[in-house]
Amino acid sequence: MSDPFFEQIRARLIVSCQALEDEPLHGSDVMAKMAKAAEIGGAAAIRANGADDVRAIRQAVPLPVIGLVKRNYPDSEIYITSTRREVDELIEAGASMIAFDATRRPRPSGETLESLIAYMHSRGVKMMADISTLEESAYAASLGVDCVSTTLSGYTPYSPQDPGPDLQLIREAVRALSIPVIAEGKIWDPSQAVQALEAGAYAVVVGSAITRPQLIAERYASAIRRAAKAAQPAEQACNEGPRAHS
Numbered sequence: 001m002s003d004p005f006f007e008q009i010r011a012r013l014i015v016s017c018q019a020l021e022d023e024p025l026h027g028s029d030v031m032a033k034m035a036k037a038a039e040i041g042g043a044a045a046i047r048a049n050g051a052d053d054v055r056a057i058r059q060a061v062p063l064p065v066i067g068l069v070k071r072n073y074p075d076s077e078i079y080i081t082s083t084r085r086e087v088d089e090l091i092e093a094g095a096s097m098i099a100f101d102a103t104r105r106p107r108p109s110g111e112t113l114e115s116l117i118a119y120m121h122s123r124g125v126k127m128m129a130d131i132s133t134l135e136e137s138a139y140a141a142s143l144g145v146d147c148v149s150t151t152l153s154g155y156t157p158y159s160p161q162d163p164g165p166d167l168q169l170i171r172e173a174v175r176a177l178s179i180p181v182i183a184e185g186k187i188w189d190p191s192q193a194v195q196a197l198e199a200g201a202y203a204v205v206v207g208s209a210i211t212r213p214q215l216i217a218e219r220y221a222s223a224i225r226r227a228a229k230a231a232q233p234a235e236q237a238c239n240e241g242p243r244a245h246s
């Protein structure tokens with residue numbers, strides 16, 4: 001593939017810099033700093049939520065920004081770039097590629113997956129299809145998206161609910177598709193990123209493990225709590241000392 005964007009991200013790290021309103025790091029200024037840190041750390045591109053964050057990040061770093069808009073609608077479970085309204089916002093903000101929910105669940109505002117992809121085609125924008133299963137990846141590819149990302153595995157009720165990345169989906173999608181398959185979702189460790197690449201992923205997106213400190217802290221705190229709890233009976237026995245025989 002000779003597309004400069006895809007050349008730039010080949011076998012590289014993409015950092016997802018996202019903080020929703022209820023998260024402590026919410027705010028475009030903070031996300032722009034996160035993106036700067038990611039760039040210094042070696043990221044080849046940034047994934048970001050919302051037109052304001054896309055704009056701020058584009059000003060802060062010379063990296064391509066994959067944009068999405070998370071917005072809840074009352075009549076749909078889909079919340080990642082659900083309709084052309086979000087697509088327009090991202091194009092306006094200068095996103096290099098648009099990430100969107102490419103599951104076949106009902107979309108809000110009478111939009112369909114097919115109509116949304118056709119609209120993005122007509123606007124000439126690159127498309128990253130966020131999918132949760134092999135079947136969804138194949139269908140999105142047949143509609144002409146530029147790449148698929150395993151973002152939604154574990155986030156639809158019918159996909160595997162595992163704690164780690166869906167390496168099997170990556171492997172199967174790579175085998176089945178002729179477009180890049182991006183590994184995304186639940187990658188917490190550099191070794192998992194390497195496994196994803198070994199499974200054939202074209203690039204790897206890491207979010208929470210780099211940019212959501214409250215989740216990172218929680219992992220440490222709960223591991224420490226678990227270890228302390230497991231050590232308790234032994235400690236108690238130690239403190240009590242040998243029992244005197246009566």
Ligand SMILES: CC(=O)N[C@H](C=O)[C@@H](O)[C@H](O)[C@H](O)COP(=O)(O)O
Binds near residue numbers: 186209
């Ligand atoms: C399911 C969903 O809404 N995923 C979102 C998609 O943009 C983000 O909240 C994730 O942080 C991103 O996909 C990266 O994944 P992880 O944070 O696991 O590295």
